Amino acid sequence: MKKTILMFFLLTIGIVAVLQAQESFDPDAKFLEARKLILDGKRDEGRKMAKMVLERYPNYSDYHILIGRSYSWDGKYDSASYYLDQAITISPQYEDAYLAYVDNLFYAEDYEKAKEIIELGLEKVGPSSTNLKYRKSRHLYYTEEYKEALALANELFNKGAKIDGLLNYIRQVQRFTRINAVGATYDYDNFRGALTPWNTYSVYGRTRTNLTGSIIGRITHSDRFDGRGTQYEVDAFPSLGENSYGYINLGVSNASFFPSFRFGGSVFWNLKKAWEIEGGYRLLMFTENTHIYTGSLGKYVSNWWVNLRLNYIPGQGGSSTSGNIQARYYFKGPEDFFSAQFSTGVSPDEENRDFQSQLLNSYRLRLGYQHLWTDRWMGFGFVGYSRDELSATNFRNNLNISIGTEFRF
Secondary structure (H helix, E strand, O other), rough: OHHHHHHHHHHHHHHHHHHHHHHHHOOHHHHHHHHHHOOOOOOOHHHHHHHHHHHHHOOOOHHHHHHHHHHHHHHHHHHHHHHHHHHHHHOOOOHHHHHHHHHHHHHHHOOHHHHHHHEEEEEEEEOOHHHHHHHHHHHHHOOOOOHHHHHHHHHHHOOOOOOHHHHHHHHHHHOOOOOOOOEEEEEEOOOOOOOOOEEEEEEEEEEEEOOOOEEEEEEEEEEEEOOEEEEEEEEOOOOOOOOEEEEEEEEOOOOOOOOOOEEEEEEEEOOOOEEEEEEEEEEEEEEEEEEEEEEEEEEEEOOOEEEEEEEEEEOOOOOOOEEEEEEEOOOOOOOOOOEEEEEEEOOOOOOOOOOOOOOEEEEEEEEEEEEEOOEEEEOOOOOEEEEEEEOOOOOEEEEEEEEEEEEOO
16 A cells, blocks of 8 residues: 555656646747747748747747748748737737738738738837838838838938848839939040040930830940941830849940940849849940850948949850959938949940950959939949050050939929
C-alpha cells in the first residue's frame, strides 16, 4: 500500500513538472523562432508555433501580425485579414498592425477596405504617421488618382520621411502625372584648338497618352566639323505594368555626324528594396551600322540614386565596351538634384559626343545640377571634361557645357 501511494505521488510530481515545463516559455523568444521559420519558408511550422503561443497569450498582437503577414504572402488574404483585424482590436494604436493589414488588402486589391483601415489608422495612431501617409499615397496611386498620390509623396519626401523606396516610388508616379511641357537646351564643346568649337541647340515638346505614356518630340541642330545638320527624334515611355515600363527612341538625320537613322529600345523593371534594372538595344546607322547592347542597374538609397550602365558593341574588327557610373543627390524634392558621372568609352545616348571617331579609350567626368524653380519652370546645367584617344599617339581633350530650361503646362 505504501509503495502504491509512493508511486502515485512520484507520478503526480512528474506530470506536474512536465506541464510546468510546457507552460514555462519565453513568448518573445518563441516569437523570434516562429518568425525565423516563416521567413525561411517553413510557413506551416512557424504558424503552428505562433498559434500555440497565442493559446496562452491571446493578446500578444505581434503574433497575430506575424500569422497574418504569413497568410498574406501565401495569397490567403481572408485568413490574413482575420488575424490582422484581431491585432487592431487588441492594439488599436499599434502602427504595425495597420501597416500589415493595409499591405494585405493591397495584395488582395481590396482598395475600398484598404482606405477604411488607413483612415482608421491615421485616427488612432495619429496623422503624423509617415508610414500610414505613404500607404495613403499608394492607395491613391492604385485608384489612379496620380496627382493626389504624387502631392502626398512629395510632402513626405520634403519632410525628410525615412521610407525605403520613397524616391523610387515618386519617380514611378511622375510618369503618370507629367502631361505637357516644352523645353530647350544648348551645348557648347571646346576642343582646345584641335577642332573648331561645336554648338548644339535642341528644342522639345512632351505630352502623354495612354498608349505611349510620356512621349517627347525633339529637334536638335548642331554646328560641328565645319558643317551643320539637324536630327529629328521621338522618345516614348510606355507603361508595361505596375512595376515595369519601356523606352523607345526613333530618329532620322541627313547630317554626316548624326546617324541617318537611330533606334533604341529598353525595358525597365522596378524591383524590391528600391532596385531598378534595365536591358536594351540601340542601332545607329552611319556608313556602317552600329549595334549596341546596353544594360543598367540602379538603386535608390535615402536621397541618393546610383546607377551603373554597361554597353557592349560587337563589330567585325573586334568588339568594344563602354560604361558609366552616375550618382544623384536629391536635395529638396524629386526634381532637384546634384549629379556626378564618370564614364569610359562613348554611350549611344550621349548625342553631343563623336560616336564615329571615339571608339578607343575615352574617359569623361561630368557634374550637373537641376532645380525646379516653380511648379512650372525648371532649369538645369552640366559641365563635363573628357580625354579621348583617337589613336595610340593622338588624344583629344573636350570641355562640354550644357544648359537648359523647361516649362510645364
